[in-house]
Amino acid sequence: MSKLNSKIPDGPLVDKWTKHKTALKLVNPANKSKLDIIVIGTGLGGSSSASTLGELGYNVKVFSYQDSPRRAHSVAAQGGINAAKNYKNDNDSIYRLFYDMIKGGDFRAREANVYRAAEVSNLVIDHYTALGVPFARDYGGTIDNRSFGGVQVSRTFYAKGQTGQQCLVGAYSALTRQIKAGTVTMYPRRDLLDIVVVDGKARGIITRNLVTGEIERHSAHAVVLATGGYGTIYYLSTLALNSNASAAWKAHRKGALFANPSFVQIHPTSIPVMNSYQSKLTLMSESLRNDGRVWVPKQAKDPRKPNDIPEEERDYYLERRYPAFGNLVPRDVASRAAKERCDAGFGVGPTGLSVYLDFRDAIKKKGKKVIESSYGNLFDMYEKISGESPLETPMRIYPAGHYTMGGLWVDYNLMTTIPGLFAVGESNFSDHGANRLGASSLMQCSGDGYFILPYTITDYLADDIKTPRIQTNIPEFEKTEADVKERIKRLLSINGKETATSFHKRLGKIMWDYCGMVRNEEGLKKALVLIKELEEEFWKNLKVTGTDSELNQELEKAGRVADFFELGKLLCMDALNRKESCGAHFREESQTETGEAKRDDDNYSFVAAWEFKGEGQEPELHKEELKFEFVKLQERSYK
Amino acid sequence: MNIKLKIWRQPDAKSNGRFETYPLNDVSSDMSFLEMLDYLNNNLIKEGQQPVAFEHDCREGICGSCGMYISGRPHGPQHKTTTCELRMREFKDGDTITVEPWRASAFPVIKDLIVERSAFDKIMQSGGFISVNAGAAQDANSILVKKKNADEAFDSATCLGCGACVAACKNSSAMLFIAAKVTHLALFPQGQTEAELRVKTMVAKMDELGFGGCTNTRACEAECPKGISISNIAKLNREFFVAKLKE
Numbered sequence: 001m002s003k004l005n006s007k008i009p010d011g012p013l014v015d016k017w018t019k020h021k022t023a024l025k026l027v028n029p030a031n032k033s034k035l036d037i038i039v040i041g042t043g044l045g046g047s048s049s050a051s052t053l054g055e056l057g058y059n060v061k062v063f064s065y066q067d068s069p070r071r072a073h074s075v076a077a078q079g080g081i082n083a084a085k086n087y088k089n090d091n092d093s094i095y096r097l098f099y100d101m102i103k104g105g106d107f108r109a110r111e112a113n114v115y116r117a118a119e120v121s122n123l124v125i126d127h128y129t130a131l132g133v134p135f136a137r138d139y140g141g142t143i144d145n146r147s148f149g150g151v152q153v154s155r156t157f158y159a160k161g162q163t164g165q166q167c168l169v170g171a172y173s174a175l176t177r178q179i180k181a182g183t184v185t186m187y188p189r190r191d192l193l194d195i196v197v198v199d200g201k202a203r204g205i206i207t208r209n210l211v212t213g214e215i216e217r218h219s220a221h222a223v224v225l226a227t228g229g230y231g232t233i234y235y236l237s238t239l240a241l242n243s244n245a246s247a248a249w250k251a252h253r254k255g256a257l258f259a260n261p262s263f264v265q266i267h268p269t270s271i272p273v274m275n276s277y278q279s280k281l282t283l284m285s286e287s288l289r290n291d292g293r294v295w296v297p298k299q300a301k302d303p304r305k306p307n308d309i310p311e312e313e314r315d316y317y318l319e320r321r322y323p324a325f326g327n328l329v330p331r332d333v334a335s336r337a338a339k340e341r342c343d344a345g346f347g348v349g350p351t352g353l354s355v356y357l358d359f360r361d362a363i364k365k366k367g368k369k370v371i372e373s374s375y376g377n378l379f380d381m382y383e384k385i386s387g388e389s390p391l392e393t394p395m396r397i398y399p400a401g402h403y404t405m406g407g408l409w410v411d412y413n414l415m416t417t418i419p420g421l422f423a424v425g426e427s428n429f430s431d432h433g434a435n436r437l438g439a440s441s442l443m444q445c446s447g448d449g450y451f452i453l454p455y456t457i458t459d460y461l462a463d464d465i466k467t468p469r470i471q472t473n474i475p476e477f478e479k480t481e482a483d484v485k486e487r488i489k490r491l492l493s494i495n496g497k498e499t500a501t502s503f504h505k506r507l508g509k510i511m512w513d514y515c516g517m518v519r520n521e522e523g524l525k526k527a528l529v530l531i532k533e534l535e536e537e538f539w540k541n542l543k544v545t546g547t548d549s550e551l552n553q554e555l556e557k558a559g560r561v562a563d564f565f566e567l568g569k570l571l572c573m574d575a576l577n578r579k580e581s582c583g584a585h586f587r588e589e590s591q592t593e594t595g596e597a598k599r600d601d602d603n604y605s606f607v608a609a610w611e612f613k614g615e616g617q618e619p620e621l622h623k624e625e626l627k628f629e630f631v632k633l634q635e636r637s638y639k
Numbered sequence: 640m641n642i643k644l645k646i647w648r649q650p651d652a653k654s655n656g657r658f659e660t661y662p663l664n665d666v667s668s669d670m671s672f673l674e675m676l677d678y679l680n681n682n683l684i685k686e687g688q689q690p691v692a693f694e695h696d697c698r699e700g701i702c703g704s705c706g707m708y709i710s711g712r713p714h715g716p717q718h719k720t721t722t723c724e725l726r727m728r729e730f731k732d733g734d735t736i737t738v739e740p741w742r743a744s745a746f747p748v749i750k751d752l753i754v755e756r757s758a759f760d761k762i763m764q765s766g767g768f769i770s771v772n773a774g775a776a777q778d779a780n781s782i783l784v785k786k787k788n789a790d791e792a793f794d795s796a797t798c799l800g801c802g803a804c805v806a807a808c809k810n811s812s813a814m815l816f817i818a819a820k821v822t823h824l825a826l827f828p829q830g831q832t833e834a835e836l837r838v839k840t841m842v843a844k845m846d847e848l849g850f851g852g853c854t855n856t857r858a859c860e861a862e863c864p865k866g867i868s869i870s871n872i873a874k875l876n877r878e879f880f881v882a883k884l885k886e
Contacts, residue, residue, distance in 0.1 A: 052773045067694065068760050070800055071702040087780060123774070130776035132769045132827050134793040141783030159793055165701055169796055173768035180764040188757065211749055240696040275667060277674045280698045381699065384717075384724050450773040499684050501677070545689050550651065551750045553692055554684070 003257065004609055004624045007411045008112045013098075013630045017116045020412065024455055025462035032057035035461050036220035036469060038205055040192050040247055042069030044164075044442055045425025046226030047171035048449025054178030056454055058461075061218060062175070063190045063207060065242060065556075070172045073228055073240040074442065077164025078285035078378065079148060080156035081128075081442035083121040088145050092153040094118045099631060101440060104150045104330050105405070105433020106583035106599060106636050108260070108607075111628060112412060113430045117440075120447040125157055127450055131170040134159050148438040149286050150330035150638070156439045161285050161378040167442055190216070191556060192247045193484045195223065195254045195421065198476045202254075202421035206477075206484045210556065213549040215485060217477045219470035222420045222457055225251060226449070229404035229426040231264065233564050233571070234516070235508025237401035238270055238283040244560040245567050248408055248427050256416040257609040257622060259409035259429035261567065262575035265436055265584050266517045268334035270400035271385055272354040281400040282385060284357070284378055286438040289327045291362035291371060292395070294318050294334070296355050300345040306356055306394045317341055321594075325638040332435045332584040332597075333638060335399035339517050340595065342398070349396045358394035399517060403441060405432040405584070406574070409609040409624075413456035414448060417609075422457060424448035429607070434583025488548050491558045496541030500557040503538045507531065507564055515572050520588040524576040528569060535565040570610055570619060577621065580604040583636075592635075601633050640666050640732035644679065646691055647739045649748050652755075656748065658737075672715065672725040673698060673705065676738075692751040700724040700864065703799030706806070707752045708739040713803035713862045721801065721864040741802050743811035745849045758848045759800050759816060765844035766837040767820045769830050788826040795823040797865040804859035804867075810851030815859040817841045818875035819867050825878055835882035842879055 009020040027035070035058055039050040042064040050062045066072065084097040097118040102109060129135065129143070135157050136144045147154040159166040178184040189210040196204035196219070204219035230245035231237040252258045269288060270281045295314045302309060317337055319326045329337075338355050347353050363371050368391060372379065379390045386396070408416050408423040410430055415422050425445030432440065514527035538561070546552040581590040581597035582604070590598045607624040641664045649656030663679050670678065673695055680690035696704040705722040709715035715725045730736060738752065746754040784792075796819070804815040821838050824830035830837075853872060860869040 048773070055772045066696065066702075066704065067756055068703075068800060070760075071696055071704050073697065073702070075702050076697045076699060085779070123776075126776035126779045127771075127773055129779035129782060130769065130771045130829055132792070132796075132824050132830055134789050134796055134823070134827075135779075136793075137784055137786045137789040139786050141785055142780045159796075162701070162797060166793070166796060173763065174771075174773075176760065176764045177768040177770060179760075186760075188760075240702060241698055242696050275669045277667060277670050277678060279671070279674050279677055282699045380719075381724070384700075384720065384726065387726075387728070454773070497685075499681060501681070543684060545684055545687070551692055551753070554690065 003417055003611070003622050004409065005411060006110065006624060007413060008110065009412070013111060013115050016112050017119055021455055024459040027458050027462050027465060029057050031465045033059055035059065035464065036061065037222050037224065037457065038063070038218060038220040039224045039226060040205070041072060041226035041228060042172070042175065043072035043074035043226060043228060043425065043445065044167060044171050045427070045445035045449050046072065047168070047175045048446050049224050049226055049424055049453050050184050051171065051174040051178045052450050052454045053457070054181065054183035057183065060178070060184040061187060061220065062184055063187045063192060065189065065191050065210065067188050069175055069186065070168060072168065073243050074445070075165045075168045076240065077442050078161040078283065079287035080146065080158035080163045080439040081125070081167060081446070082148070082155050082439040083125040083157060083443065084118055084155060085122055085125060087143060088154045090153045092155050096153065097121060097155065100151045101431065101437060102433070102631055103636055104437035105435050106597065107433065107605070107628065107633050108582050108626065109431055109433030110626065111630055116452065117431045117444050117447050120451040121443050123451050124443060124446045128167055128170050131174055133166050133170040136160070146287060147290060147328065149289060149328045149334070150325070150437045158287065161287065161375060164442060167446065171446070192250065193559070194250050194480050196476050196480045197254050197418060198470070198474065201419045203470045204472065204477060206480050211551050213547070213552065215481055217472035217481060219472050221461055221464050221467060221470065222422065224422045224424060224453065224457070225408065225427050226424045226445070227427045229407065230567060231401045231404055233508065233568055234401035234512050235505050236273065236278060236281050238267055238281050241280060244563070246560050246563045249563040249567055251408060251416065251418065251421060253612050255418045255612070256421060257409040257611050258406070258570060259607050259609045260406035260574065261571045261610065262515065262578065262585055263405035263434050263583065264401060265331055265403040265405060266335045266399045267402035268331050268338055268399050269357060269397045271382060272349060272351065272396055272398035282381060283400070283402065284382060284395065284397060286331065288357060288375060288378060291374070292327065292357040292359050293361060294327055294355055294357055296341045296346040296348060306348070306358070315346070322638045329638045330435060330437060335517055336586060338399055354396040354398045356394035357397045359390055360394070363391065401512070401516070403436055405429065405434060405436055409607070413459065414453050415456070415460065420460065422453060424453055434585055488555065491542065491555065491562070492544055492548060494539065494542045494544070496543050498541050499543055500554060500561045503534065503542065504557070504561045504564065506534055507561070507568060510534070511568055511571070515575055518586050518588055519575045521576065524572045527572045531565060531568045531572065538562065538565065573619065574608055574610065577608060578604055640668065640730070642666055642730060642733070643735040645735060645737045648691070648751055650750065652747055652749055666727055668726070668728040670727045671698070671723060672709065672727060673723050675727055692753050694753050695723055698723040701799065703801040706741060706801045706803055708737070708741070708806065710737050713741070713806045714864050719864055719866045721799070741806040743805045745811060745813070746802060746805065754802070756800070756802050758850070759802065759813070761848060762813065762817060762841055762844045763820070766840040769824060770833060782829055784827060792823045792826040795819040795867060795871055798867055799865060801864065803862045803864060805850065807858040807862035808851065809856060809858065810854060812853045813845045813850040814853040814872050814875065815863065815867060815869070817845055818871035821878055822871045822874045825874065834878065835885060838875065838878045838882050
């Protein structure tokens with residue numbers, strides 16, 4: 001019997017959520033304040049969950065490793081947030097948004113979840129607008145929209161290139177209102193170090209106070225993880241440097257299944273690697289592909305400056321290969337196409353590992369002013385880093401690790417396989433299949449937190465109204481705290497020579513080389529050996545300065561890197577197991593004659609959910625069959 | 640290039656701090672300022688010393704985590720730039736660079752270059768929001784907003800909450816921070832119903848938390864990494880007086 005019960009309601013696609021909501025149990029207002037909920041993370045998923053649960057009257061505790069909720073990495077999302085408003089009258093609809101996401105995810109997501117995400121998208125825009133998010137507007141006072149990769153309508157709401165920041169400031173303001181109201185207590189500068197499970201249910205967490213080093217116990221009737229993705233496993237990525245997988249990984253070790261870990265989005269438009277000291281890659285929003293044209297010289301290793309290369313000697317390879325979508329093909333397709341050109345020797349820049357993104361024609365057509373007002377802050381960012389103005393010289397871009405579609409397996413109620421442990425936003429796996437379309441991540445994590453989780457967690461808590469506050473002096477808390485302290489002691493006692501950052505860099509290179517944009521059996525097997533060796537070296541030669549009873553950033557990093565080794569192995573195992581190509585997961589052994597991803601629906605139309613079986617044991621694979629009742633599986637073509 | 644760093648070291652909030660000098664060789668001009676500090680820390684760790692603690696996260700100028708005085712200026716010498724966006728090409732061989740945490744009594748030092756900025760969160764909690772619950776909103780296009788207002792509100796709302804304005808101000812005033820929020824919300828129809836209450840409680844909270852008053856030196860505007868204009872403060876004053884007059 002499978003461990004996986006997705007709890008997808010029966011009936012027609014359009015009625016599933018409505019029908020399901022009607023059947024969910026309620027908790028009366030007087031009982032809500034007696035129920036505690038822990039939320040980990042304050043990005044759009046965490047802030048939206050926490051503020052809404054507070055508004056409903058629950059007693060909420062929120063944790064973040066940053067000093068303020070407003071710093072969470074949702075802040076860095078640039079281009080926009082999708083919704084099926086059809087404000088542009090271009091025949092958009094909830095169904096089209098759903099279909100674009102299902103197709104964009106290369107038919108590896110659940111129909112019911114994706115449809116629901118599209119269904120609540122409009123409510124999300126209404127709510128952000130009411131909170132004062134300054135979306136771009138037209139002169140008549142209505143909201144403007146633009147188009148994004150992988151679709152043929154304009155459904156993206158945006159605030160210049162800072163949509164994530166503006167949405168997060170809105171979500172943060174709603175959260176602060178609940179903090180003032182006393183329904184939410186904020187615990188900043190805390191790292192989650194483990195989940196406490198009591199009688200099979202998630203009942204609390206162990207945290208480390210990052211300022212004092214104190215190990216703390218916090219209990220609740222339910223725990224929500226909104227801890228984002230694990231793209232920093234590549235070391236260099238577009239993510240914030242402190243983003244990490246540890247919360248999700250601890251949940252996994254405690255029994256939560258991890259789904260499709262190898263589905264990682266490599267974003268096509270990042271500023272390329274410039275030197276060996278580099279600590280991160282800066283994203284240039286996909287929205288730039290609305291006006292920018294991607295090209296490389298037709299002649300390999302062309303020494304001329306880009307502006308000296310005449311039109312007929314430029315290869316606009318996306319427009320050439322994908323005439324229907326051109327520069328607006330989805331991210332996975334654009335990334336692989338860039339890699340293909342660079343590997344073939346046509347890449348530009350000092351390393352040959354970049355392509356041009358050129359605004360010359362758009363400036364000619366629309367004028368410098370219009371282009372500047374659309375992308376001004378992105379151009380400034382680019383110029384600060386590279387020293388060149390994109391208004392004068394084409395940008396140079398290259399793919400970089402970005403978003404993880406994989407994550408904790410959740411059912412239709414967003415609950416993991418540990419009862420009482422929920423996962424929202426990027427930390428779950430549910431809505432993006434094998435590839436996420438641009439501007440759908442802000443949409444999904446906000447929808448989860450504002451309009452889905454509050455209903456489904458209430459259904460779960462309805463059975464818990466007689467359970468008194470969970471005490472933290474019970475053996476389960478004692479044991480988990482002792483384990484956490486033991487591990488910290490172990491990290492501090494190695495006394496080796498190499499820093500956590502150095503190990504992270506080396507792990508990142510293995511992951512990027514063998515489990516990045518392109519994967520094959522030989523490489524993945526090799527990576528598994530290399531990671532294991534490096535992990536052994538880590539536990540023998542790690543150096544952590546300082547002690548556990550102070551602010552110690554080296555200790556924080558060491559714990560996160562230790563978890564990345566374990567997750568890295570699972571990523572490679574999952575990629576090895578999935579012998580088809582789909583979306584962002586490209587197995588060289590499975591491609592069409594023209595080099596596109598070739599799915600194998602007969603054998604791989606499932607969610608791969610991995611179960612932790614203990615230290616040093618092989619994880620067990622559980623399969624959740626993906627049933628497509630409403631869309632027809634077809635080759636995903638953007639030609 | 641070879642540089643010399645004078646960095647404020649302070650083990651915790653209770654201890655006294657002092658400047659330590661560190662020579663650093665072979666710094667590449669392509670490095671970001673924080674990558675240069677990473678490089679220094681790597682050397683310090685290898686020598687068995689404690690690395691310099693500093694706050695940072697997104698490293699692309701949007702999260703507001705990083706912030707320090709660099710040679711006497713918040714976020715360093717480059718205009719409209721956060722510390723993480725600053726590049727070593729702004730410095731030259733032989734430079735001595737002084738690095739200190741924000742200096743303001745409302746922002747006590749936690750360790751080395753890290754300060755406690757929760758006072759900003761407390762100000763926000765006092766009224767920096769529009770009171771609407773999830774699910775209560777009307778269709779987004781039923782609230783019409785002049786494009787000019789939306790654009791100006793956006794400019795104000797780009798505030799990172801980094802604290803450079805307070806650090807730059809000789810009075811350690813948080814006026815620009817509050818003004819940016821009050822202006823952002825006052826420009827929208829949906830922010831009107833509680834506008835008067837908002838401005839009064841936010842200003843009162845600022846005073847209570849130990850921030851100073853504004854004497855119009857414009858240092859905040861000059862050092863704000865997002866270039867938030869001091870005209871926001873004029874708008875704040877107007878909102879404040881109107882609210883007081885209506886009492």
